Amino acid sequence: MARIIRKTRINDKFRSFIVGVALAVPILYLYAYAFLAQTNKSIFLIGTILAILVFFVGALSLDLEVGSVGLPNFGKVGFFALGAYISTLLYSVYRWPFYYIPGIGPIAQFIFSCLVAIIFSALVGYLVSVPTVKLRADYFAIMTIAGGEIIRLLLQYERRWFWAPAPVGPPTQVISNRVKVEFTGLYPFNQTLADFFGFTFFEDHNLGSIFIWQVVLIVIFVLISILVYWFVEQIRKSPYGRTLRAIREDDITVTSVGKDVSRFRWQVTTLAACIAGLAGIMYAMTFSAFEAGDFRPFLTFDLYIFIIIGGLGNSRGAFAGTALVQMFLRAAQVQEVKENIFLYLGKESPLIGPLFDFLQLDVYINPDNMRLVILGIILILFLLFMPSGLIPEPKTDNEKYLQYLTPEERLSSDKAVATRQSLTERERIDEEDVTELNSNI
Amino acid sequence: MEKQPDNISLKAHKIHKYFGGVKALEGSSVVVTKNKLISLIGPNGSGKTTLFNVISCWLSKSHPDDFIEEPEDEPKLQTRILKTLKKKFGGNEETDERTEVGYVDFEDLRLDGLDAHEAALTGMMRTFQTTRNWPKLTVLENLLVAPQNQTGESFTNIFFKRKQINEEERKNTLKALEILEFLEITHIRDQIGEELSGGQLKLLALGRLLMTAPRLILLDEPMAGVNPTLGNKIMDKILELKVDSTIFLIEHNMDVVFNYSDEIFVMASGKIIAQGTPNEIETNKDVIKAYLGVDY
Incomplete structure (x- = not known):
């Protein structure tokens, strides 16, 4: 029995591996193609x-709710929007209260605006959760999708507060985040790696040049991602996470x-709203x-695709899903990929030519105009055949609890388990009553 | 509220529960004595589980006067409106006439208006008729979720009280292993919930409830759908629990009920029609009528 279980487990792993390779190879090929076609390769990379990092944090936030507690939150994008809008408006538009203090002004203002954005997201998350957490999963989904749309429509139509005042004319709907522009102008962030360190690897290989601010930004984002990952994992491993799974x-x-x-x-809804707000800040930067208009429900569905392909209830899965799908989406939008990798269906194609001629159709299928179809098909295939995703949620394991025991206690418990497992079912049910049972039959 | 006698564990007095036009409970009262095994029997649909649900605060009880009667000679809507208006503006004499509301006392605590989880925290635990478990958790984890007020269940403690959490986890693990041994299901320690059989699930439900060291245990058909031998084993375990806790049992297996119970309550269409020792119940005419019909 145990052998059979072990065998299927290996097969499961093998299957995930095969599917992962089958998914990763075309995407990596597409990405490499797009990458080599770029003139400034480093910027693309x-x-x-x-x-990937921005959406990874967003996917973690969603996975904490959907994967760990089973609350299908479809309004995640609203918290993205809140994080992005509040941090950007406070820093780049209102510039209140610290910005004009000489010296540390901009940095203090930046930190302040991020904190306000996160706290405000958490607050809205709490307010949304109060009437909704007692609902059944499907009604929770409906409520949250409405909540996300309300937030977006407020941001879209409330011109007095959420639109950026322009120097001339009416306020504009497009908000621009000044953080990157202002900080990248400073020394030494505006130096390239070649100028500052003499590190000319990228220039030598004709990959364009990398600025120090780009490296710093990536490092900060990676640190944030690792911190959020660690945080979510701590919750999952604790008794708190065990109760969440229950x-x-x-x-x-x-x-x-x-x-x-x-x-x-x-608590989880509020915490996830916090993390989504953080992802929103990263998005804005x-x-x-x-x-x-960028924060339509599609963005939430994108996050769902990431975590379903990667594996629900598993942070590493969220990263795998995000990385694969983001690479695909990025590569598909490149002009050279659109022009060179396509399938022509029309009157000149073999076999089906006459049919398409009759229908007066001339179709060019390329990765960009088919991207939603491709993602949809992948999603459906995953839901049907691998609902646990590329990296399934780790099977729960008693090792975690048995390690607390002393070696003797551990040994005696294991022995008791083995002894009872070796009995047959009849012996287990009742050792003494066997005779009586037989006489009844 | 007057002080309860010390040997009374649970007292449910004149409980009413209406589901729309259905009277599920009509003034049922039960008194459960400490460290006894009390059974509640009755035909299907007589309101046993509803009574359990009201006692354990899963359902709120109805006011005795809130039943909407629908006389045939009057239009439905009009009656309702009149009745509501009367209730609202009927004056003092009307309200004085309202029947006394029932109550549920567990030891010295009045349970009225508590949430289901708050009622469980008082030391009164229940199982369900259909066995419930957490299918993706191992049996050991199924038991470890149960202890109440764990340190590790508060969000901030995860990060700041690790040592205390580890100690508590160790204590709970030892207790869980002990309970597995007591229930003789040690061999399924590492299996996950969805791999278990019906009988094992019943035992697991019992074990989950023991993790919280309850003083009163409400068991809703612990032997339903289990083969007789395993059923006897479950019953043996339940009898062993009588030392520390009181047991209130719904069961359809009459052999078990009459052999092991200290006292029996019989319910029929929402009312307690008889109570007494097994011998008294066996010869009670009302009970025979309720179970087998009038002319038997």
Whole structure:
């Protein structure tokens, strides 16, 4: 019996590996193609890395809710928008209260605006959670999708507060984040690696040049991602996370042993809103200019694709999914990929030519115009055949708890388990009653 | 509230529960004595589980006067409106006439208006008719989730009280292993919930409840759907629990009920129709009528 279980487990791993390779090879090929076609390769690479990190933090926030507690939050994008808008408006538009203090002004203002954005996201997350956490999963999804849209529409139509005042004319809807522009102008951030360190690897290989601010930005983003990852993992490993998983499986039993399910739910919703706000700040810094229209529910669905492909309830899976899909999306948008990798369906193609001629169709299919179709197909295939994703949630394991025991206690427990496992079912049910049972039959 | 006698564990007095036009409970009262095994029997649909749900605060009880009667000769809506208006503006004499509301006392605590999880924290635990578990958690974890007020369940403690959490986890693990041994299901320690059989799930539900060291245990059909031998084993374990806690049991297996119970309550259509020792119940005419019909 144990051997069979072990065998299927290896097969599962092998299958994930095969599927992972089958998914990664075409995407990496596409990405390499796009990369080599670029004139400034380093900018393309850095853009991809930053986007992956931004959406990784967002995916972690979503995975904490969907994967750990089973709350399908479809309004995640609203918290993205809050983080991005509040941090940008405070820093780049209102510049209140620290900005004009000489010396440390801009830095203090930046930190202040980030903190306000995160706290405000958490507050809104709490407010959204209060009426919704007692709902069933499907109604929770409907409520949150409405909540996210309300936030977006507020940002879109409330011109007095959320639109950027222009030097001339009416305020504009597009908000530009000045953080990157202002900090990258400073010495030594505006130096290239070649100028400052004499590190000419990128120039030698004709990859363009990398500025110090780009490296610093990547380092900061990586640190933030690692911090959030560590944070989420700590929660998952703790007794708190164990109760969260129990709530995901059956909340009625959790209530029946005396735990306040709604407390756990609102805490997680608030925390996830915090993390999403942080991801929003990173989003604003990476993409510099954005408007309310960028925060449509599609962005939430993108995050869902990342975590479903990667594996629900698993932070590493979230990273794998985000990296693969982001690389695909980035590569598909490159002009050379669109022009050179395509499938022509029309009157000149073999076999189906006459049909397409009759239909008067001339279709060029390329990775860019098919990207949503491709992602949709991948998503459906995953949901049907590998619902646990590329890197499944780690199987729960008693090792974590048995390690607390002393070696003797551990040994005696293991021995007791082995002894009872060696009995047959009939012997287990009742050693003494066997005779009586036989006589009854 | 007057002081309860010390030997009373649970007292539910005149509980009413209406589901729309259905009277599920009509003034049922039960008194459960400490360290006894008390059974609640009755035909299907007689309101046993509803009574359990009200006692353990999963359902709120109804006011006795809130039942909406629908006389045939009057239009439905009009009656309702009149009744509501009367209740609101009927004056003092009307409210004085309202029937006394029932209550549930557990030891010295009135349980009215508590949430289900708060009621569970008082030391009164229940199981469900359909066994529930956490299918993706191991059996050991299923037990470890149960202890109440764990340090590691507060969000900030995860980061600041690690040592205390580890100590508590060790203590709970030892207790869980002890309970597995007591229930004789040590061999499924490493299996996950969804791999278990029905009988093992029943035992696991019992174990989960023991992790919280309850003083009163409400068991809703612990032997339903289990083969008789395993059922007897479950019953043996339940009897062993009588030393530390009181047991209030719903069961359809009459052999078990009449052999092991200290006292039996019989319910029929929302009312307690009889109570007494097994011998008294066996010869009670009302009980026979409720179970087998009038002309038997």
